[in-house]
Amino acid sequence: MSGPLLPRWTGPHGPVGLARRLAHKGPRLTAQTLVRKLADRLDVAELDFPLLDGDVYDSVRATARTASERAALAAGSRVAWLVVPPGVGSGGHTTLFRMIQAAERAGIVNTLLLYDRYRGDMRLHEERIRAGWPWLTCEIAAVPQQLQGFDAYVASSWQTAHVLGARAEGAPGSRHYFVQDFEPYFHPRGALYSLAEDSYRFGFHMIALGPMVGTAIGAATGTSPSVVPFGADTVVYRLLPERPPREGVAFFAKRGNDRRGFRIADLALREFQSRHPQVPIHVYGDEVREQGRNVVNHGYLSPDDLNRLYNSVVAGLVLSFTNVSLIPAELAAAGAIPVLNEHTDARHTFDNPEAVWAAATPTAIADALERTVMNPDGAVHERAAAWRTPSWDDTSAELVGLLMSPDRTAPVG
Numbered sequence: 391m392s393g394p395l396l397p398r399w400t401g402p403h404g405p406v407g408l409a410r411r412l413a414h415k416g417p418r419l420t421a422q423t424l425v426r427k428l429a430d431r432l433d434v435a436e437l438d439f440p441l442l443d444g445d446v447y448d449s450v451r452a453t454a455r456t457a458s459e460r461a462a463l464a465a466g467s468r469v470a471w472l473v474v475p476p477g478v479g480s481g482g483h484t485t486l487f488r489m490i491q492a493a494e495r496a497g498i499v500n501t502l503l504l505y506d507r508y509r510g511d512m513r514l515h516e517e518r519i520r521a522g523w524p525w526l527t528c529e530i531a532a533v534p535q536q537l538q539g540f541d542a543y544v545a546s547s548w549q550t551a552h553v554l555g556a557r558a559e560g561a562p563g564s565r566h567y568f569v570q571d572f573e574p575y576f577h578p579r580g581a582l583y584s585l586a587e588d589s590y591r592f593g594f595h596m597i598a599l600g601p602m603v604g605t606a607i608g609a610a611t612g613t614s615p616s617v618v619p620f621g622a623d624t625v626v627y628r629l630l631p632e633r634p635p636r637e638g639v640a641f642f643a644k645r646g647n648d649r650r651g652f653r654i655a656d657l658a659l660r661e662f663q664s665r666h667p668q669v670p671i672h673v674y675g676d677e678v679r680e681q682g683r684n685v686v687n688h689g690y691l692s693p694d695d696l697n698r699l700y701n702s703v704v705a706g707l708v709l710s711f712t713n714v715s716l717i718p719a720e721l722a723a724a725g726a727i728p729v730l731n732e733h734t735d736a737r738h739t740f741d742n743p744e745a746v747w748a749a750a751t752p753t754a755i756a757d758a759l760e761r762t763v764m765n766p767d768g769a770v771h772e773r774a775a776a777w778r779t780p781s782w783d784d785t786s787a788e789l790v791g792l793l794m795s796p797d798r799t800a801p802v803g
Contacts, residue, residue, distance in 0.1 A: 439582075440474070440507055440549045447555030449591035460564045460595055463794045465497025467541040472503050472533060472550035475515040478522055479690060481716045482570050485599070485621075485782070486546050487526045489568065492786030496794065500528040501540070505553050537561055542793060548573045551589035565594040566793065569615065571712035572606035576649060587611070597792055599785070600739035603713050616792050620739050621785035622719030626693045629725050629775045633701040636771065638670035638686075639763060640699055640706040640726060642717055645676045651709030651731065651750065652676075658755035659707070662763075665756070669763060672703055700724035705762045709750065714739045719779045725771035729758050744774035 463469065471490055476483035490500050504515055516530045537543065537558035544566045545551040551567050558565070567589070574586040590596065590611045598604035600620035607615050641659065644650040656678065659671055667684055674688040674696065691699065697720075700706065706721040709731045718728035722742050730736065731750040748758035 441552055441585075442507055445505075445507075445549075445553045445556045446585065447552040447589075447592065449588050449593075452555060452592045461541065463498060463542055463564075466499065467497075468499045468501070468539070469493060469542045469544060469793070470501050470503050470537065470540040471528075471544045471546060472505060472554055473546045474549060475504050475506055475510065476519065476522070478518065482546075484523065485570060485716070485785075486568065487523050488782045489786050489789050490528055491526065492783075492790050493793065494528060496790050498790075498793075502526070502528055502530045503533040503537075504530065505533045505550055507549075533557065538563075542566060544568055544793075545589075545594065546570075548586040548589040551592060551594065552585065554594070555592050565592075567592075567594040567596045568599070568789070569596055569603055569607065570599045571649075572603050572610075573712065574610070575712040590615075595792075597789055600713060602733070602735040602739040605735045605738075618785050618788040618792070619780035620714060620719075621782035622716070622723060622779045623693070624723055624779060624781045627697050627700065627720040627723040629723075629772075630698065630701045633698075636702060636704045636726075636766065638672055638703050639729075639759060640672045640674070640703045640721070641678075642706075642708065642715075643673050643676040643678050649711045650715075651711060654731075654750055654752055654755070655707055655709050657752035658759065661752055661756035662759045665760060666764065672699060674699065696720070697724050700726045704766050705729050705746075705759060707755070707759065709755075711750075718742070718745060722774040722777060723779065725775040727762050727770060727774055729755065729762055731755070742774060742777045742779070744770050744777065 471486065473483065473486060490502065494500055502519075504512065506512070506515065512532050519526065519530060533553060535557065537554065538561040540563050542564040543554050543558055545554045546568050554565060569590075573589075574583045577583045577586065587610055590607050590613060596607065596613065596615035598607060598615040598617045601617055604615050604617040607613060639659070639662075641655060642650075643652060645652050660683070663669065663671065663683060669684065671678075671683070671685045672688060673685055674691050677687045677689070678685050679687070688695075688699065700721050701724045703726050705727045706717065707729050708715050708717045708721070711731070711733060714730075714736050718730055718740050719742070721728045722744065727744055727746060728740075728742070729746045729748065730740070732747050733750075737747070746758050746762050748754045
């Protein structure tokens, strides 16, 4: 069997031949180009499509059925929360799980239903959730082929909104959609962008996290979602009574997620350090290693360790392009000054007056960091920490109230 395959791999048009032709370009470029060519030949792009074909829903089909009523929920009501399996430390999943925990305190019986388009090992998914979020005690199961038997369903992403539409069609129960980002922005204009945007037209009761997302949904679809406040963990993140003199910048590096702006942030930090090489950059998350840079890599940190880091720096650089990140409020609560990219309606979601906003270009961000870090004002740190930020208790109370009281509204602010 190996004989017929050998020429295809070793011939001039196979991967080996391709590698030989690229060898003169250097090992890094050769490897990158070879991987890209192999991905094209193996149609790896098909794996990027996050739905099974039968789970693609659409708004035209949705309008052909009678929309479900928003029924009042009470203690003992059963609610299914649809999610894709989380990675370690996922902020979006942490927020959603906080909402589930609040619903449990209100007496709701919750089930977390995982949608894995790749049909991974459900046992491993559950183990990861139990280890990463040990306080989440609800039942965990795979999304069944037919959704039924619940009083309400909550989608948590555009993919799970499609799954909810496709697999619960005709079943009783209220449909809700908790939207933490304007998710079409996760993709270039094309099929995935259109499918994500269409999920906001399914007729589900949408609950947007913060006015930035609510306004974006309204502008794109003409709908008026309910809006709950964007919260922060004000218990873990706080000023510590004993802390070192503040020095440097904290930066959360997430290389593989373009909406987090890693490339722009990295260029801005290089520019800033070219002006001020003595100022350390404290990187957590993914590693940033480059000769000649004053970078301290901390890896992935626990919330308590993060709070200690935030209490030790002058500023934190946070870029996000689909909603405000969780990080700015956490930085501010610990007295570090958030430096953020300007974005439509972002200031309405995070309105701490001590935050520093900059155009999303390397030079503009480097300038903002320079103004903030090189002219430290101790009073600014205290004022940033004292600013009243809604807590996740505020957010979850509003969301659970919307689930349990069908006539309650929280319009876009």
